[in-house]
Amino acid sequence: MAGPDQVAQHSSEVLGQRKSLGQCPIKMAITGFACAGVIGFLVLYSKKKPEASALDVAKVTAGVAHSDNTHPPK
Template identity: 50%
Template sequence: MSPEEVKKAGLEGSRRPPGHNPGGVLHQRRNMPFSNTTMAAAGFLIVATVGYLTLYAKKKPEATAGDVAKVSTNVARPEDTHPRK
């Protein structure tokens, strides 16, 4: 609105002077919505779930997810890598 339109509408008092924001910086929050501990635990659960689903998707029918994890971390023994009878 132009200054003339503001005067016609009688809204001079409703304007704020520049630089007088009520505490916000570009609409950012001052506090996080959850505690750091809660967000860290949620992040760990998400990473663990994605890791487990990745191992489960890569396993062969005769292998268990534990066998795949052993091979992935290089702690597998030969009996963990051969098909079961």
């Protein structure tokens, strides 16, 4: 078992884990946003109506859809 002086020597090594992430936080945020967008698109695409196209789903995902994209033609 380690003595108190040995514990004090090794404790700084364990606490020294505050290093840089290795990745730019902006790149990680963009990647996370892109992953969330892809997952959202795939969820909406899997639940779409048969008459809706992939472009209609993409417009709804992006939030630029109008009523002609969300309602089937009559």
